[in-house]
Amino acid sequence: VFQTVSEGLKKLYKTKLLPLEEHYKFHEFHSPALEDADFDNKPMVLLVGQYSTGKTTFIRYLLEQDFPGMRIGPEPTTDSFIAVMQGDVEGIVPGNALVVDPKKPFRKLNAFGNAFLNRFVCAQLPNPVLESISVIDTPGILSGEKQRISRGYDFAAVLEWFAERVDRIILLFDAHKLDISDEFSEVIKALKNHEDKMRVVLNKADQIETQQLMRVYGALMWSLGKIVNTPEVIRVYIGSFWSHPLLIPDNRKLFEAEEQDLFRDIQSLPRNAALRKLNDLIKRARLAKVHAYIISSLKKEMPSMFGKDNKKKELVNNLGEIYARIEREHQISPGDFPNLRKMQDQLQAQDFSKFQPLKSKLLETVEDMLANDIAQLMVLVRQEESQRPTQMVKGGAFEGTLHGPFGHGYGEGAGEGIDDAEWVVARDKPMYDEIFYTLSPVDGKITGANAKKEMVRSKLPNTVLGKIWKLADIDKDGMLDDEEFALANHLIKVKLEGHELPNELPSHLLPPSKRKITE
DSSP states (O other): OOSSHHHHHHHHIIIIIHHHHHHTTHHHHSOOOOOHHHHHSOOEEEEEEBTTSSHHHHHHHHHTSOOTTOOOOSSSOOOSEEEEEEOSSOEEEEHHHHTTOTTSTTGGGGGGHHHHHTTEEEEEEOOTGGGTOEEEEOOOBOOSHHHHHTTSSOHHHHHHHHHHHOSEEEEEEETTBOOOOHHHHHHHHHTTTOGGGEEEEEEOGGGSOHHHHHHHHHHHHHHHHHHSOOSSOOOEEEOOOSSSOOSSGGGHHHHHHHHHHHHHHHHTHHHHHHHHHHHHHHHHHHHHHHHHHHHHHHHHHSOSSSOHHHHHHHHHHTHHHHHHHHHHHHTOOGGGSOOHHHHHHHHHTSOGGGOOOOOHHHHHHHHHIIIIIHHHHHHHHHHHHHHSOOOOOOSTHHHHTTSSTTSTTTTSGGGTTTTOSSOGGGGTHHHHHHHHHHTOOBTTEEEHHHHHHHHGGGOOOHHHHHHHHHHHOTTOSSEEEHHHHHHHHHHHHHHHTTOOOOSSOOGGGSOGGGHHHHO
16 A cells, blocks of 8 residues: 555556566666656656747746856857756756766766766756746757767757656747757657647747738648647647747737646646656556567577577568567557667667566566556545645746736626726616617516527527526526626627636626625
8 A cells, every 4th residue: 555656656666667677678778767756856847949949038937037057049059958946045066966866856867978967957946936847948959960960969869868757848939940950850759659748839929920920830730740740739839938028919819828828737737747657657667568578579589509690680670570470469559669660770789698588477567567556546646636735836927917907818708897996787788778678677677588588699509698697697586687687798798709707706797786685
């Protein structure tokens, strides 16, 4: 019985999945072993994009303060991976020191060598946003052969390592720079299998007119469609993520709505962090299982004495057939298999005679973990979610629009007239009164049937009109007086203009004569 989800994940990984991974050299082929810090760390957001698309500025915008090591400019400025994390004092921890710190989830990055570690730092600073998430800034992706060769480390492999461990991957595009270079294309392909974590931001969208923005958006979707191989459309957020005035303010409303959606998505990360770790462990277990079948099949085919090299070449070339056979024998989905070409390249350097034969006990343990233990953990995840108060990312840009008149949709729709001294419905009441007196009121009230005749003219569905009726019939007598009828028409107008109806009637919409009743 596990006390917490992260403790349960650690125990399951160490006792049930790790033995299988070690037995079949999983770490040499796919990804290094997981550490305790991988299960305990805060949700992480990874920013990826070409140079000068506003990645560092985006972090600055979220935190609303500079962070150590930050450099911003139109040329390729950020030349390092910067993990921006919470710390009591501002400072920078260099890469070589980071990978020996057991409390940070970066220990396995030492496999990428000094060329990478010299380009990896952790910027620590006290900031309310960083109390619930960490952000990873990456070097701008370049175009051209020279830059790709001279990085000194495998850029796509490093990003793939991060992609496995982060909760959200944000791809940034500049409205003026939509071409996807070879290196960027390679990077997006390396992020395959993590499409569920990916979001796309079209930044600097305030610098172009509405008509051009529509074309740019279409061009971006066209480019992405060729690289991200999913039948579903990837979510693209359009906006201008920095604290400068909008150059062309025509689409201000759109940018505000998109920013709110993106912020809501980022704010939900702490709440879903345990579920994401559980999901990633299941993904890893399925891959480890398939890997075990591949390695043991290769071992079984190898001769015991002579002709090993020739047989190895033959097996590597026919790996696709081995995949198909395993798929048939063990009823495994083709989507669970590792990339064929990559696996062939990795097998060239391996000594097949050191591979292990199939050990069914190890596989049964992992099967049992997936069938039973994970189900218990799922129950615990739900319990943890219900016990904790709603975990949200707070502070920085997330607080800016929370309260006051600059909140999203403030003073619009049902909120119109919220700060006015007089009742907002009174402006159009004379027009509504004319209709009211044609509906033969008795003692100053019209029946539900008569009100319905007029209200259905709006062509709104009955479910919506029913909700409007409940909100407008304040004294719940099944009839409407002139003020209630005016209110019902006002709410119909709000809905027809595309706004949502409130669940409870806001106090500023209460007719003046009814305010005493509700009090």
